[in-house]
Amino acid sequence: MKNVTLIPGDGIGPEVSQAVQKVIEAAGVEIEWEEANAGKGVMEEYGTPLPDEVLDSVRKNKVALKGPITTPVGSGFRSVNVAIRKKLDLYTNLRPVKTYEGAPTKFKDVDYVVFRENTEGLYAGIEHKVGEDAAESIKITTRQASERIVKAAFEYAQRENRKLVTAVHKANIMKLSDGLFLEVAREVAEEYPEIEFNDRIVDNMCMQLVQYPEEYDVLVMPNLYGDVISDLGAGLIGGLGLTPGANIGDEIAVFEAVHGSAPDIAGENKANPIALLLSGVLMLRHLKETDAADRIEAAVADVLAEGQTLTGDLGGNATTTEITEAIIDRL
Numbered sequence: 001m002k003n004v005t006l007i008p009g010d011g012i013g014p015e016v017s018q019a020v021q022k023v024i025e026a027a028g029v030e031i032e033w034e035e036a037n038a039g040k041g042v043m044e045e046y047g048t049p050l051p052d053e054v055l056d057s058v059r060k061n062k063v064a065l066k067g068p069i070t071t072p073v074g075s076g077f078r079s080v081n082v083a084i085r086k087k088l089d090l091y092t093n094l095r096p097v098k099t100y101e102g103a104p105t106k107f108k109d110v111d112y113v114v115f116r117e118n119t120e121g122l123y124a125g126i127e128h129k130v131g132e133d134a135a136e137s138i139k140i141t142t143r144q145a146s147e148r149i150v151k152a153a154f155e156y157a158q159r160e161n162r163k164l165v166t167a168v169h170k171a172n173i174m175k176l177s178d179g180l181f182l183e184v185a186r187e188v189a190e191e192y193p194e195i196e197f198n199d200r201i202v203d204n205m206c207m208q209l210v211q212y213p214e215e216y217d218v219l220v221m222p223n224l225y226g227d228v229i230s231d232l233g234a235g236l237i238g239g240l241g242l243t244p245g246a247n248i249g250d251e252i253a254v255f256e257a258v259h260g261s262a263p264d265i266a267g268e269n270k271a272n273p274i275a276l277l278l279s280g281v282l283m284l285r286h287l288k289e290t291d292a293a294d295r296i297e298a299a300v301a302d303v304l305a306e307g308q309t310l311t312g313d314l315g316g317n318a319t320t321t322e323i324t325e326a327i328i329d330r331l
């Protein structure tokens with residue numbers, strides 16, 4: 001029996017997290033879910049969108065599955081999601097970008113993984129006004145944070161039999177900050193001679209990913225570029241309904257989809273649960289439940305390829321419940 005914290009979240013969060021719980025149970029993995037909610041939905045009861053018991057539960061269980069969270073205005077948080085990543089020092093944001101047959105995209109054979117630095121860069125949150133008509137945002141780059149994210153990317157490449165790691169940067173313009181990131185990436189690459197290493201300037205990377213996405217394998221980059229490149233990836237594979245993610249630290253990991261709370265379809269049984277389900281697959285691999293992870297991923301691939309039971313974002317008219325049942329049937 002494994003203990004996992006469940007943060008259902010806001011909007012479509014409860015619907016898609018319930019779907020994931022059902023599929024994981026049907027796959028025969030026994031999980032003791034400890035529910036601790038955060039977000040807009042708990043603001044009134046707790047006076048904060050991030051009650052201590054949520055962080056305490058994740059620290060205790062070391063693993064969490066998290067639905068999307070809406071950050072309430074006036075709660076004192078810039079983003080509850082960013083706060084969770086920072087407080088738990090989840091420095092790796094891992095976002096696999098992979099095409100499945102039957103997904104609404106013209107691309108094929110895309111299979112790369114984004115490693116986004118999750119704690120600093122332009123998202124360090126240090127901003128101030130300079131007089132009335134100017135503002136500064138400070139971009140922080142440290143050797144320590146750069147080194148651990150690049151190492152995480154190479155360790156993953158080694159473990160998963162990946163061949164190439166590409167560092168993404170703008171070191172030609174930001175010579176000191178991105179220059180340091182690139183310098184550290186080159187140093188770390190030397191420790192992994194069996195894995196090929198190259199680098200791309202971020203704007204060129206965007207063009208390359210649209211023209212030749214199948215040529216890339218593992219990408220590692222500072223925070224802001226990772227945010228942009230991973231949404232580009234979601235576009236390549238058929239949308240946010242299919243794009244999983246994970247936030248990983250040295251001891252704690254929080255698995256969540258890339259998408260938000262989708263207020264436009266919340267509570268209507270229309271949301272695609274696959275993005276969170278594939279995040280659950282990443283969680284099962286992290287928990288060494290490899291067999292169940294493989295079976296769930298194959299069931300998702302079958303349902304997409306068959307094309308009979310698809311949610312609205314994939315061009316069908318199935319409900320969340322129906323696509324979840326279809327996946328369970330294939331298990």
Ligand code: NAI
Nearest residue numbers: 068069070071081240241258259260261262265271272313
């Ligand atoms: P969003 O991802 O919630 O929605 C964008 C569009 O994609 C909407 O049309 C939505 O219906 C659709 N969509 C998203 N997920 C879907 C799914 N699983 N199935 C079918 N359609 C789906 O992004 P938006 O509207 O910018 O943000 C809404 C709220 O979510 C905001 O409060 C934002 O701050 C929050 N958010 C939270 C995140 C997190 O918890 N990690 C990440 C991104 C946004």
Ligand code: MG
Nearest residue numbers: 227228231258
């Ligand atoms: Mg984003």
